[in-house]
Amino acid sequence: MQENQHSASYLKASSTIKNMTTVAAALDAFQQHYPVDFVTFHLARTIVDSIDAPFVRTTYPDGWVSRYLLNDYINVDPIIREGFSRQLPFDWREIEIPQNAHQFMMEAELHGVGNNGVSIPIIDKSRRSLLSINSQKSDEEWTSIEQQFRPEWIELGFLLHRKAVFELHGENDPVPALGTREVECLHWASRGKDSKDIAGILGLSEHTARGYLKSARYKLGCPTLSAAIAHAVHLNLITPHVGNPN
Numbered sequence: 001m002q003e004n005q006h007s008a009s010y011l012k013a014s015s016t017i018k019n020m021t022t023v024a025a026a027l028d029a030f031q032q033h034y035p036v037d038f039v040t041f042h043l044a045r046t047i048v049d050s051i052d053a054p055f056v057r058t059t060y061p062d063g064w065v066s067r068y069l070l071n072d073y074i075n076v077d078p079i080i081r082e083g084f085s086r087q088l089p090f091d092w093r094e095i096e097i098p099q100n101a102h103q104f105m106m107e108a109e110l111h112g113v114g115n116n117g118v119s120i121p122i123i124d125k126s127r128r129s130l131l132s133i134n135s136q137k138s139d140e141e142w143t144s145i146e147q148q149f150r151p152e153w154i155e156l157g158f159l160l161h162r163k164a165v166f167e168l169h170g171e172n173d174p175v176p177a178l179g180t181r182e183v184e185c186l187h188w189a190s191r192g193k194d195s196k197d198i199a200g201i202l203g204l205s206e207h208t209a210r211g212y213l214k215s216a217r218y219k220l221g222c223p224t225l226s227a228a229i230a231h232a233v234h235l236n237l238i239t240p241h242v243g244n245p246n
Contacts (some may be wrong), residue, residue: 009033014159023057023164030156031059035145037114038134043127043164044084055164060134064111076101083119083130086184089154091146092117093139108221110184116142118150120157126236127163128174175235181217183237190240192227 006014013033027039036114042060046073060064067073074080079092093116095179097105114136122129133153135142164171178186181202190199199209213225222228232238 006152007149009149010156013152014156017156017163018160019162022053023160023167025162026163027057027059030160034133034153035135036133037112037136040132040134041081041129041164042080042132043129043161043168045061048062049066055168057164061112064108066111067107068112070222072105073104079117079132080118082126083121083132086121086130087123089118089120089150092119112136118153120154121158122161124158124161125167127161127165129157129161131160136185157166175237176219176221177235178216178219178232179212182219183232185212186216186232187238187240188230189213189225190233190238196231 010033011077013030016029016033017026019058020029023041027041029040031037038059040056040060043055060068068077076096076098078095082095114134116137116139117132117134119130119132131153133146137145147209168244181204183200184202188201193201195213196206198204198213199206202209204212213228215234217228220228220231222231229238230241230246233240
């Protein structure tokens with residue numbers, strides 16, 4: 001989408017969001033500039049020490065947030081389940097609601113949560129986040145709104161993602177920006193492959209494979225390859241037990 005194709009809502013929202021110091025304030029701005037009712041941003045794999053601590057901000061009413069946490073509804077929430085397994089944005093009407101989530105859905109409606117919405121998965125480095133936009137509008141109204149604004153919401157999702165990372169870590173993001181080949185080489189090294197083996201698997205020269213391992217080690221700030229592999233596992237950049245890194 002070119003700049004001159006952005007709506008007035010996007011131009012106002014993006015400018016305001018960039019100036020906000022917190023994700024919570026940014027979500028309030030998002031909600032104010034679009035015809036939606038609630039907005040939620042959920043960042044996983046925040047790399048706080050050794051804990052995969054979630055980072056969640058929402059404009060939902062406090063009563064519903066308290067109820068959600070009290071009943072541990074994150075374990076039955078079908079939007080969260082789908083959102084962290086999908087790669088592409090999806091309309092909530094695409095989701096099949098399992099039997100164990102029916103009570104959850106009824107309670108959400110009683111607390112003012114709309115039946116319509118869209119969720120936008122965002123993948124960056126080893127992190128995944130999910131921007132969910134909720135609406136109380138009718139199906140017809142919501143379809144029109146979503147078709148008009150979804151491309152803008154995807155862009156704003158990445159803006160919110162970067163803001164969340166900055167809110168957590170400031171300029172010192174602990175997750176380095178490794179290239180795809182660097183991640184692949186580290187992955188196969190973690191599975192016991194040497195540079196010759198890796199070169200054969202990835203269709204590279206042995207010299208190139210060694211170069212990717214060396215640059216990955218430097219970016220991770222590690223003195224040895226084994227230390228780099230351990231650090232990459234800690235940061236969820238690679239998962240040795242998985243056969244293919246992609």
